[in-house]
Amino acid sequence: MANKEWPLYEVFIRSKQGLSHKHVGSLRAADEQMAIDNARDVYTRRSEGISIWVVESNSVFASDPNDADSLYEPSNSKVYRHPTFYDVPDGIEHM
């Protein structure tokens, strides 16, 4: 029987409570359970994480970089979404 390669998984790790999971790399595993184990052994050897997500790479749908203009640039002009857009008088704190 031809040996099928184990599927590729993308690994996301929460480095500490309060932070979101961040993509750290990928690995191969036969199933999700093994992917979690492997992610723990490969990507948290120096206590880099407290929580792990794995997603089969095949299941990740990515935006097309050619659409980047239409997807992301429009928000560049919406500077009013950023707090630095607004003038606050000197002396005002906690805002």
Next chain:
Amino acid sequence: MNALFEYLLRLGDDSLILGHRLSEWCGHGPILEEDIAMTNLSLDLIGQATSFLKYAGEVEGKSRNEDDLAFLRFEREYKNLLLVERPNQNFGATMMRQFLFDAYRKLFFERLVHSTDSQLSAIAAKSLKETKYHLKHSSEWVIRLGDGTEESHEKMQSALDDLWKYSAELFYQDDVDEDLIENGIIPAVDAIKGEWDVLVRNVLEQATLIIPSNNWEQVGGRKGIHSEHLGYILAELQYMQRAYPGMKW
């Protein structure tokens, strides 16, 4: 003879020799991810060996440190289980050996945490965390390979047939244990046997593996009577210390 010293050697040597066996896999694993995983198991075990043997040296009070104990005893003075010195054979057999040991170790450490000896209880607390993961890893593999392909099933069944007779020694108990149990320093291992049975049977059942009907028990390690394999392990382990005595590295 100091019972605690003797007992610490048993604990330390189990970790040391199994850690050694696992380290033989480094660079030869079935896939890179698992190579890394087995090295993690090995590192944990070598860390445990270091703690137990260091404490053993202190208890003995003859100014031997963990390295003196790990590297400079003679074969008959090593007190590890026969199980942990079994050769790696193939990855499946390595995981089977690991599983039988981990199941015992986890149950044992869960109780050792409550030792009246604070140092032992501290080592146990740290080791328990490690061992829980080891058991998860090894039992998953036993199930996966047992219930995998026909070939893997056969390999796992033959590993179990081969290793089963060494599992009884996990619960070996003699006069070394007695006082220590009485003083609440160590748990009675025979009390763990029941739970171990349930745990092991459950996993083996999921793995579709059959426990051998032959109940013959192969023991000896706890008394320092080993298989031929230990001598070769020690030949490698001790090579530097024997060839260049008394030097710092």
Next chain:
Amino acid sequence: MKEHNIEVLERDFQAKIDNDIKIEPKDWMPDEYRQTLIRQISQHAHSEVVGMLPEGNWITRAPNLRRKAVLLAKVQDEAGHGLYLYSAAETLGADREQTIDDLHSGKAKYSSIFNYPTLSWADMGAVGWLVDGAAIMNQVPLCRCSYGPYARAMVRVCKEESFHQRQGFEIMTTLAQGTAEQKAMAQDALNRFWWPALMMFGPPDEDSKHTKQSMDWKIKRHTNDELRQMMVDITVPQAELIGLTIPDPDLKWNKEKGGYDFGEINWDEFWQVVKGNGPCNKDRIETRRKAKENGAWVREAANAFAEKRKLRNTKKAS
């Protein structure tokens, strides 16, 4: 695609590179850029993995528990590095298994240094100090490589590498300050590893066919000879400090260039080792090939089990 279209794409691509904007997996890239990266990243990955073997050779014989744990953790890191790099290569469409098969068939190369044997404990010192030292010198600039996944993998690798060289130098220092036997062991290791370590930076610039293009693409940031010179300049004083002698009678400080002049490297030996005639080439590849072959039933069984479990779960759900 139309011709002028490719021109535009190529111009945009080079503009990104020139402006230090990283190239990401799905971005358009010239095929040659992709191929160059695949070749370099997979060679690098192979080097990490084959590189486990010479040091792995001493794990069971390490002289004490601390050294054993350190060495084991170090060799394990190299496995991790191999894995990060295979992953980076996969983002370019280079399937890991295929890449590894190329290594085993001799089609793909890896660093020639790992074809030298480790004959004494002191070699663990020499390898950490010189080989990891040279690797770090090669790798730090790669953290700024133009290809995002490679650069990110290298950031991780370099962070982990930092203890590798130190542990090696610590071994060398201990031996150099030890008994006469230990010092001789350390000197012998240095004698054997010095020249092969300098060869790690690759052929001299005038013979390096890929350097120019790789520099333009910011895959490479320094030439082989520049890196080699840096290595010599940094390492010589370290050897002096611990009382070991660099095995090069031509080594001398050149005030004008502010660096050392050093002897001729035996490039014949280098090319022979690259071609497969080094002392350990056959053994190294054979070992890796066997590891893969012996693991085939394990990988297959894991697949079979995963499928069974999936099936059972869907049955349960329905």
